[in-house]
Amino acid sequence: MPSFIVHFAHYHEDFCLAELEALSVLEGVKIGYNKTSYSLDSPILLIDVESPALAEKLVRRAILIRSISEYWGNGSTYDELFAEVKKTPERWQQYMQCSFKFSVEGFGRSLTQKEKVAVIESFSFLGFQGPIKMKSPDAEFFVYEDYGKSDLPFPAEKPKHIWFGRVVGRGSRDLVDKFDVKKRKYLGNTTMDAELSLVMANQALACPGSLVYDPFVGTGSFLLTCSYFGAYSMGSDIDGRQIRGTAGFRRGVDGIKANLAQYQLAGRVLDTTVFDICRNPWRSGPMFDAIVTDPPYGVRAGAKRLGRKNGTVPEKSFRIVDGIENHRRDDYYPPTVPYEMSDVIADLLGFAAEKLVVGGRLVYWLPTVTDEYDPKDIPLHPALRLVANSEQPFGSWSRRLITMEKIAETGPANVLSFLNKAEHEPAHKNFRDKYFSKFESVSPTDSQ
């Protein structure tokens, strides 16, 4: 198979390979690459794909990939690179007369216009005679100078490595701007940022014809991104004010509905409903192709479940308030108790194991304490296979984007019984207490 140069966006590095793998499944494009050749220090990865057309298809929905180029050469010096390029002169022939352009980019050091021109001129041995066209040329060539780590005070004089190829496809990074939370009519203090919400839609394989559900929907970020990619979606939340937009900031703009109108997604975001996921009204059996969610960490918006601290007092439902039974009042809100993080996650896995169709995916955020993290903390379930685990670090704690796939049908009876709750206490247990007692760092929403 021919080789292609994948140019990743240098953000969320730990998510890049996971997204690439998800895209390969989503687009049905076979890829081959050497896992060890990817390092968080460089945004370049060499992969094998059957054809340029398939390479283009592979990355068209990518959020963490800038471009993909047909590989023409690489080297630790320009002499090495040129020698490599000169091995396949038959490749140059079809570009002799067409319009073209070169883009030159440096990683770990920015290049001046003068330096870029010098680089382009050094490729004159290719002998291209067509006109140079900056806007939509027939062929675009890509030169990438890698100077190593991007945060050094004195970058290296010479690149460590140089890559050269012909651009065949681009990702969809423009969507990060389109869905920028600052541009949304409605948002709340736990609204997930656009880039990660989009990546989650890819991890979930959200696509035309699929049904996606978010049980902790909040302001609905994932409904937007999944439905943008063609999926139908639904969400629910224990707090109807999040859905309606009657609490927090940006009140009174009509909540999630305002964003559906803004992004013209009301035709695919099917419904949002109010209930506690612990007491959910879904009829039994598999229904969803994906569950995409950010469970409440209990840091900002605390996780709650219906109940009362020292047992329920059913009589309170029936007390007469303003002339009618309490629970029949329009503004009746049942009492809630804290919902412990490890229970939230265990319940979520059990729920996904029942409600996903086989082959469906669960994509969710799991907070972990850095010092105590043990891969054993990732909750498992016999019906779910762990597909990806990508870390976004915040110093003393991290959140991990976990992707799982339902591999088998399970009876409701064995749900939860096998979670190794007793044997192993995960680091996300009592996450809220740990968060407030010993971390100085801020939550992701605080830092925005």
Place this chain on the structure above:
Amino acid sequence: MRLITHNMLKCHVKNCTDPDKQFPLRFKDVQLEQIEADRNDEFLVRMLPRIDWAALLKTAKELNIELPDKVPESPADDGEFLSTLHTVILETHVKDGSMVCDGCGHEYKITNGIPNMLLAEHEI
């Protein structure tokens, strides 16, 4: 709320477990609305096994909506059927009203298209 969602929700009050009564929920005092939605036949066909047809039929009758008694043998090739299905489950909305459980009498309110499925303290 669309009828596809209604077809997926049952009464979940504690001790209300008679499968013939907790589902489908009966609409009461509802205000319907037709809103055009994006049609995707592949989606409709994929949803068919996840839809409880008998329940959908019952609800449609209550609302005076026409629906074939049976799903055709090969729905994927039946454009007319898919068109009806699309209109019924994706374009028919309940704007306001409620859903009542015939088992326990719980009335789930729908306000501005958003159903409130929370349970009261005596129901959990």
